[in-house]
Amino acid sequence: MSSPTVTAPAKAESPFRRLVSEFAEDRLAVAGAVVLTIILLIALFAPLISPQNPYDLSKLDILDSRMPPGSKSMDGMTFWLGTDGQGRDMLSGIFYGLRTSLAVGVFSGVCAMIVGMAMGLIAAYVGGRTETLIMRLVDLQLSFPTILIALILLAVLGQGVGKIILALIIVQWSYYARIIRGTALVERRREYVEAAICLGLSKPRIIFSHVLPNCMPPMIVIGTVQVAGAIALEATLSFLGIGLPITEPSLGLLIANGFEYLLSGKYWISFFPGIALLVTIISINLVGDQLRDVLNPRLKR
Amino acid sequence: MTVFIVRRLMQSVVILLVMSVIVFLGVFAIGNPVDILISPDADQLERERAIRALGLDLPLWEQYFVFLKNAAVGDLGRSFVFNEPALRLIFERMPATLELAFTAVVLSLIVGIPLGLYAGLRPQTVTSKGIMAGSIVGFSLPTFWQGLMFIMVFAVMLGWLPSTGRGQIGSFLGIKSSLFTQDGLAHVILPAVNLALGNAALIIRLTRAGVRETLLQDYVKFARAKGLSSRRVVGVHVLKNILIPLVTVVGLEIAGLIAFAVVTESIFAWPGMGKLIIDSINQLDRPVMVAYLMMIVLLFIIINLIVDVLYSVIDPRVRLQDVKG
Numbered sequence: 280m281s282s283p284t285v286t287a288p289a290k291a292e293s294p295f296r297r298l299v300s301e302f303a304e305d306r307l308a309v310a311g312a313v314v315l316t317i318i319l320l321i322a323l324f325a326p327l328i329s330p331q332n333p334y335d336l337s338k339l340d341i342l343d344s345r346m347p348p349g350s351k352s353m354d355g356m357t358f359w360l361g362t363d364g365q366g367r368d369m370l371s372g373i374f375y376g377l378r379t380s381l382a383v384g385v386f387s388g389v390c391a392m393i394v395g396m397a398m399g400l401i402a403a404y405v406g407g408r409t410e411t412l413i414m415r416l417v418d419l420q421l422s423f424p425t426i427l428i429a430l431i432l433l434a435v436l437g438q439g440v441g442k443i444i445l446a447l448i449i450v451q452w453s454y455y456a457r458i459i460r461g462t463a464l465v466e467r468r469r470e471y472v473e474a475a476i477c478l479g480l481s482k483p484r485i486i487f488s489h490v491l492p493n494c495m496p497p498m499i500v501i502g503t504v505q506v507a508g509a510i511a512l513e514a515t516l517s518f519l520g521i522g523l524p525i526t527e528p529s530l531g532l533l534i535a536n537g538f539e540y541l542l543s544g545k546y547w548i549s550f551f552p553g554i555a556l557l558v559t560i561i562s563i564n565l566v567g568d569q570l571r572d573v574l575n576p577r578l579k580r
Numbered sequence: 581m582t583v584f585i586v587r588r589l590m591q592s593v594v595i596l597l598v599m600s601v602i603v604f605l606g607v608f609a610i611g612n613p614v615d616i617l618i619s620p621d622a623d624q625l626e627r628e629r630a631i632r633a634l635g636l637d638l639p640l641w642e643q644y645f646v647f648l649k650n651a652a653v654g655d656l657g658r659s660f661v662f663n664e665p666a667l668r669l670i671f672e673r674m675p676a677t678l679e680l681a682f683t684a685v686v687l688s689l690i691v692g693i694p695l696g697l698y699a700g701l702r703p704q705t706v707t708s709k710g711i712m713a714g715s716i717v718g719f720s721l722p723t724f725w726q727g728l729m730f731i732m733v734f735a736v737m738l739g740w741l742p743s744t745g746r747g748q749i750g751s752f753l754g755i756k757s758s759l760f761t762q763d764g765l766a767h768v769i770l771p772a773v774n775l776a777l778g779n780a781a782l783i784i785r786l787t788r789a790g791v792r793e794t795l796l797q798d799y800v801k802f803a804r805a806k807g808l809s810s811r812r813v814v815g816v817h818v819l820k821n822i823l824i825p826l827v828t829v830v831g832l833e834i835a836g837l838i839a840f841a842v843v844t845e846s847i848f849a850w851p852g853m854g855k856l857i858i859d860s861i862n863q864l865d866r867p868v869m870v871a872y873l874m875m876i877v878l879l880f881i882i883i884n885l886i887v888d889v890l891y892s893v894i895d896p897r898v899r900l901q902d903v904k905g
Binding site for chain 2: 507
């Protein structure tokens with residue numbers, strides 16, 4: 280019984296590897312992950328792989344405007360996806376647009392997660408009036424659709440990259456705060472936290488290196504869904520003309536620019552940026568969907 | 581029950597008051613409506629007369645109290661642009677929005693629940709996988725782009741359906757709606773489907789998730805072991821238990837649809853509240869913005885209250901009390 284040799288469990292599988300192998304069970308999710316990686320690479324290296332710099336006005340020729348997909352430019356370049364009203368190559372425009380859309384979505388998502396996590400942990404650990412105040416604020420915010428809150432905020436704040444990121448953070452933080460408070464309240468009663476308290480570890484250390492890592496699985500799931508939501512919301516707001524300024528065209532603005540040409544049958548200006556947006560959002564949702572199934576203990580057989 | 585409703589109504593009044601302060605202050609910060617509403621070549625005297633007429637010369641808190649006092653008797657100010665009571669403008673547009681949202685909710689329930697049930701009961705079949713993949717697409721499609729594509733395909737290329745406006749409005753039992761005329765129905769199809777698609781996808785996913793979790797529960801196993809027909813197990817034991825999340829989400833989604841109608845209405849030129857608010861933001865028509873937001877808040881509070889009451893009807897385990905956190 281008290282022998283010093285400790286027998287290792289038969290299968291020593293790291294949690295991460297188990298996660299990866301369970302994730303790989305669904306082929307659709309794997310496809311989503313692959314596509315998402317490609318999109319991220321495209322966004323990251325957009326200036327290197329774009330056939331044209333869409334913001335260098337000296338490279339644009341107004342004679343090339345509104346050309347259908349596959350046509351050749353004056354100097355022999357092929358516009359695989361056509362050109363927009365200014366003679367801009369749509370493919371390059373989409374690469375750069377992806378860059379803007381993803382940057383805004385991911386950055387605001389990460390900021391919202393940090394703010395939400397801080398607020399949720401404060402609510403769970405401080406309790407009392409602070410908790411009531413924070414959670415009432417969360418409830419109030421969650422009872423309104425995101426687009427409405429964003430609409431009010433942007434109407435109040437005005438336009439700009441910083442303003443839309445701020446609006447997206449304000450819209451999203453409450454989701455994270457609610458989840459992390461719930462999880463933290465459960466986790467802090469677990470045995471390992473008691474053990475850590477018995478060891479005399481400081482409160483911040485328990486919170487940040489013991490409780491927080493155990494709260495991460497639901498946060499990751501929420502995070503993927505939220506980033507997809509943020510990208511879609513930003514595109515919608517830009518489409519309505521109250522999002523990003525014209526100097527920083529995201530996919531939403533590209534689509535909006537094509538609206539006026541759509542009725543005369545020039546579909547490609549709106550169509551292709553929309554496809555890019557759709558594929559991005561779908562691949563994020565596919566990954567998030569599978570993550571939820573993998574990380575949800577209620578579905579374990 | 582009555583105590584609960586009274587308490588909730590009191591809470592609602594507080595929320596309304598808080599929202600009125602936030603909305604009023606927020607909207608006030610947007611800009612100076614004087615510059616926009618009074619023509620720049622008006623002389624000093626005319627400007628001042630106009631400012632006084634619009635009540636813009638009072639201190640902010642006084643403007644708020646005037647606003648609150650008037651709001652209590654149903655007067656939310658006059659539109660700067662239309663020179664009509666803001667509330668009347670909202671009420672004029674509201675039926676169009678409600679009609680659109682209502683049609684969209686019904687459509688998404690008719691499509692969503694059966695497909696979700698099927699996908700939950702037989703998760704391994706190809707059809708189920710197809711339904712789920714389709715729902716992810718429907719869920720991910722940005723409403724505005726999807727609307728543009730609908731216009732492109734069904735209005736421009738095929739020419740089957742009209743893409744702008746509300747069409748002819750019929751009247752039935754004193755209710756005016758485009759749902760009662762053929763022309764109106766043709767106009768409502770595209771915007772309603774556009775609005776319903778994302779919602780239907782959500783309902784499919786929710787129903788499937790609910791079914792899958794419920795099927796693992798002991799009472800379902802017990803019902804099976806008891807030898808009940810699978811129709812009864814699904815129809816009574818499973819369906820009843822997934823109704824609770826469904827009612828919550830549908831309730832919230834109605835509110836969401838009314839808000840998201842902003843996008844759909846802008847694209848399809850549907851003369852509802854959403855189009856009005858976008859126009860008002862662009863023209864800095866403060867009273868209309870405030871009136872719209874207050875009406876939306878009121879609408880949401882009512883919907884949430886109905887959802888809470890419905891809970892207790894569906895699930896007797898839920899007691900309508902103030903849950904102490």
